[in-house]
Amino acid sequence: MIRASDADETGQHRSLLQRILTVIDAFEHNEWDVSLAELTRRTGLPKPTVYRIARELVRWGALERTEHGYQLGVKLFMLGERVPRQAALRELAQPFLEDLYEATHENTNLGVLHGTDVLYLARVQGHRSSPVVLRVGDTLPAHSTSIGKALLAYARREVVQEVIDAGLARHTARTVVMPGMFIRQLQGVVDKGYAVNDEETHTGVVSVAAPIFDAHDEAVAAISVTGRAGRIDPHRIAPAVRTATLAISRRLAGQGLTGSHETPIMRSASG
Amino acid sequence: MIRASDADETGQHRSLLQRILTVIDAFEHNEWDVSLAELTRRTGLPKPTVYRIARELVRWGALERTEHGYQLGVKLFMLGERVPRQAALRELAQPFLEDLYEATHENTNLGVLHGTDVLYLARVQGHRSSPVVLRVGDTLPAHSTSIGKALLAYARREVVQEVIDAGLARHTARTVVMPGMFIRQLQGVVDKGYAVNDEETHTGVVSVAAPIFDAHDEAVAAISVTGRAGRIDPHRIAPAVRTATLAISRRLAGQGLTGSHETPIMRSASG
DNA sequence: CGACGATATTCCGCTGGGTGGAACGTGTCT
DNA sequence: AGACACGTTCCACCCAGCGGAATATCGTCG
Numbered sequence: 001m002i003r004a005s006d007a008d009e010t011g012q013h014r015s016l017l018q019r020i021l022t023v024i025d026a027f028e029h030n031e032w033d034v035s036l037a038e039l040t041r042r043t044g045l046p047k048p049t050v051y052r053i054a055r056e057l058v059r060w061g062a063l064e065r066t067e068h069g070y071q072l073g074v075k076l077f078m079l080g081e082r083v084p085r086q087a088a089l090r091e092l093a094q095p096f097l098e099d100l101y102e103a104t105h106e107n108t109n110l111g112v113l114h115g116t117d118v119l120y121l122a123r124v125q126g127h128r129s130s131p132v133v134l135r136v137g138d139t140l141p142a143h144s145t146s147i148g149k150a151l152l153a154y155a156r157r158e159v160v161q162e163v164i165d166a167g168l169a170r171h172t173a174r175t176v177v178m179p180g181m182f183i184r185q186l187q188g189v190v191d192k193g194y195a196v197n198d199e200e201t202h203t204g205v206v207s208v209a210a211p212i213f214d215a216h217d218e219a220v221a222a223i224s225v226t227g228r229a230g231r232i233d234p235h236r237i238a239p240a241v242r243t244a245t246l247a248i249s250r251r252l253a254g255q256g257l258t259g260s261h262e263t264p265i266m267r268s269a270s271g
Numbered sequence: 272m273i274r275a276s277d278a279d280e281t282g283q284h285r286s287l288l289q290r291i292l293t294v295i296d297a298f299e300h301n302e303w304d305v306s307l308a309e310l311t312r313r314t315g316l317p318k319p320t321v322y323r324i325a326r327e328l329v330r331w332g333a334l335e336r337t338e339h340g341y342q343l344g345v346k347l348f349m350l351g352e353r354v355p356r357q358a359a360l361r362e363l364a365q366p367f368l369e370d371l372y373e374a375t376h377e378n379t380n381l382g383v384l385h386g387t388d389v390l391y392l393a394r395v396q397g398h399r400s401s402p403v404v405l406r407v408g409d410t411l412p413a414h415s416t417s418i419g420k421a422l423l424a425y426a427r428r429e430v431v432q433e434v435i436d437a438g439l440a441r442h443t444a445r446t447v448v449m450p451g452m453f454i455r456q457l458q459g460v461v462d463k464g465y466a467v468n469d470e471e472t473h474t475g476v477v478s479v480a481a482p483i484f485d486a487h488d489e490a491v492a493a494i495s496v497t498g499r500a501g502r503i504d505p506h507r508i509a510p511a512v513r514t515a516t517l518a519i520s521r522r523l524a525g526q527g528l529t530g531s532h533e534t535p536i537m538r539s540a541s542g
Numbered sequence: 543c544g545a546c547g548a549t550a551t552t553c554c555g556c557t558g559g560g561t562g563g564a565a566c567g568t569g570t571c572t
Numbered sequence: 573a574g575a576c577a578c579g580t581t582c583c584a585c586c587c588a589g590c591g592g593a594a595t596a597t598c599g600t601c602g
Contacts, residue, residue: 015588016287016560017327024350032355037578046562051580056288068578072354074385077392079295080351081408083343084303091406095398102373114345121348124395127366135362137352286559287589308549317591322551339549 019045023053024062027072029135035069080137089221090122092251093212096244097124097223103240106227107134109207111147112220113155114139116166118148121221143168143182144175146197146209146234147222153189154211154219160186175200194238195222199229208234210245215253223248290316294324295333298343300406306340351408360492361393363522364483367515368395368494374511377498378405380478382418383491384426385410387437389419392492414439414453415446417468417480417505418493424460425482425490431457446471465509466493470500479505481516486524494519 026042027034036054040047054070057063061075081087093110100108101124110122117139134140142148142163152160160183168177176182189195194210209224223245225237297313298305307325311318325341328334332346352358364381371379372395381393388410405411413419414434423431431454439448447453460466465481480495494516496508 015327017291017324017331020288020291021331021333027353029353030355030358031353035578036580047578048562048580048582049560052560053288056286060288060292062292071356072350074354074357074390076347077351077354077357078390078408078410079343080348080354081406082298082300082302083345083348083351084301085342086345086348087301087406087408091396094394094396098369098372098395098397101369119345119349123365124369125362125365126369135352135358137349137358139349306549307551318549319551319553319591320589323589 019043019049020053020057023050023057024072024076027070029138032071033066033069034071038069086121089212092255093221093223093248094122096248097122100124100223100225100240100244101126104225104227104232104237106225106232106237109134109147109224109226111145111151111209111222111224113142113148113151113159116142116163118142118145118151120147140201141169141171144171144197144200146195146207146224146226149186149189149195149197150209150211150222150224151219153186153195154213171201172199172203174198174203192238193242196234196238197224198234204229206232206234208238208241210238210241212245212252213249220252290314290320291324291328294321294328295343295347298341300409303342304337304340305342309340357392360483363526364492364494364519365393367519368393371395371494371496371511371515372397375496375498375503375508377496377503377508380405380418380495380497382416382422382480382493382495384413384419384422384430387413387434389413389416389422391418411472412440412442415442415468415471417466417478417495417497420457420460420466420468421480421482421493421495422490424457424466425484442472443470443474445469445474463509464513467505467509468495469505475500477503477505479509479512481509481512483516483523484520491523 022043022045023039026039036047036051039054040050043050045053054063058065058070058073061073063070064073089112090110097108097110105126105128107126108124109120111118111120113119118141119139120134120136123134123136140148142152148163152163164179164182168175168179168182170177176185185195194208197205197207197209199206205226206229207224207226209222211219212221212223214220223241225232225234225241293314293316294310297310307318307322310325311321314321316324325334329336329341329344332344334341335344360383361381368379368381376397376399378397379395380391382389382391384390389412390410391405391407394405394407411419413423419434423434435450435453439446439450439453441448447456456466465479468476468478468480470477476497477500478495478497480493482490483492483494485491494512496503496505496512
């Protein structure tokens with residue numbers, strides 16, 4: 001049996017740190033009142049243990065007490081905003097997202113690759129936005145989003161292979177699920193300079209994305225505009241998206257923001 | 272002496288949990304390459320301890336390895352976006368922030384009270400924004416910001432007293448530092464329905480804010496528009512801000528979002 | 543080139559912080 | 573009142589975590 005004796009798989013939590021993280025991880029998106037008993041159930045940890053950990057986390061601010069339980073605390077929000085790469089990209093891209101929104105009045109998004117998914121870092125959302133519930137911090141499969149395709153088109157082969165190996169899961173009738181077709185699409189993205197999502201994630205929703213390059217010409221993020229099929233024409237909007245991403249790329253290169261690590265942008269004055 | 276015998280003050284870290292949090296807390300805003308030695312210094316913890324904790328946190332994703340050290344990891348960003356109250360308010364307010372930005376082309380902000388400070392939850396920032404560096408997740412003293420005054424004007428007496436007790440620190444020549452004057456200003460806010468910051472935080476920067484009320488008529492957040500003094504007239508913009516906050520308040524009440532705790536907004540379908 | 547200083551990483555025997563089963567207190571059903 | 577579920581406290585056991593010290597690694601001097 002390959003099954004190691006560690007016996008984590010099912011939720012064996014050796015170290016305290018593991019347990020703490022398990023507790024925090026037990027909270028789903030936007031849950032506002034998880035009881036201690038519920039946490040005990042989800043984590044599989046003994047009740048007193050969860051109780052103590054939760055109490056300490058509350059003291060720190062990572063959790064907050066609610067009427068009948070706990071919720072994630074404001075401290076985590078503040079910490080999340082400190083994460084350097086995310087913060088830097090967001091800050092740089094935001095004005096351009098605004099421009100795009102103002103020009104199109106459709107949702108505009110900023111996303112990066114995170115494994116085989118797209119992680120959304122920022123989003124400009126108006127009143128009559130598309131029906132899709134998509135929050136900053138959420139992830140979607142890379143192969144069925146315009147941002148994902150825009151990034152994969154310029155990514156290393158292994159990354160693309162990883163996505164294909166993970167399986168091109170079908171979400172709608174139009175989702176591209178054949179590896180050959182998918183790779184051909186990515187080549188098309190390089191040719192045109194932008195990627196289109198034609199109802200491949202949600203029926204009735206289309207989007208167009210273009211990549212942002214850093215100083216090393218690596219595609220580190222992408223911007224997309226999303227809207228209802230029929231109401232917007234991705235190919236007509238594409239030039240605007242490209243204009244924005246080119247501008248951002250230029251700034252990024254100027255500031256020296258590099259690839260996945262080492263982010264010398266906005267370093268403190270001590271440098 | 273009030274000083275408890277706990278002996279935390281200087282950095283006595285009894286429990287492992289304390290230590291972990293100390294390590295995470297050691298990261299400042301947007302730091303992208305903190306060495307292990309530096310963390311050791313900041314936390315005051317033994318080197319091997321910091322090393323082990325950092326390694327585990329990297330495994331989990333709360334930290335990431337960089338060329339010569341660590342930075343806060345994407346996992347924290349994702350967690351931060353899960354925090355229910357912040358996420359709910361942001362999502363609700365964002366379209367209106369966009370409206371205000373489009374109408375004024377000045378920075379628009381969403382903030383809440385956090386102790387005696389204002390915590391900024393969202394921000395719409397254009398190209399020719401004011402010179403003030405203000406990031407989402409940052410805090411500023413409540414008494415010298417328009418959002419802070421808008422919220423304090425409707426807050427309970429104790430909260431206002433707390434701010435005054437903390438000291439009305441002077442930031443510019445125009446900062447209101449006299450308690451009596453300050454309280455009179457807050458009464459003026461209630462009369463007019465909006466609060467103005469007239470170069471009280473940064474010279475040359477003015478702003479105007481109005482509060483957002485929940486179903487219990489508690490002021491839970493506020494929206495502001497910020498711009499260079501002379502270029503914008505707070506009193507002229509105020510009606511637009513108020514229109515936005517009234518609309519948000521109505522939606523908030525409709526969804527039943529309540530005060531500081533228990534946030535039934537967007538609860539999962541199980542409810 | 544070798545010595546030095548600063549850093550990252552590993553080692554290992556000791557110990558006290560964390561553990562979790564059990565008991566207790568409280569609120570809410572039928 | 574009894575039954576149940578939940579939050580909270582207790583306490584004796586014990587192993588996870590500790591941290592001083594040793595080792596490895598790197599860059600930078602004289």
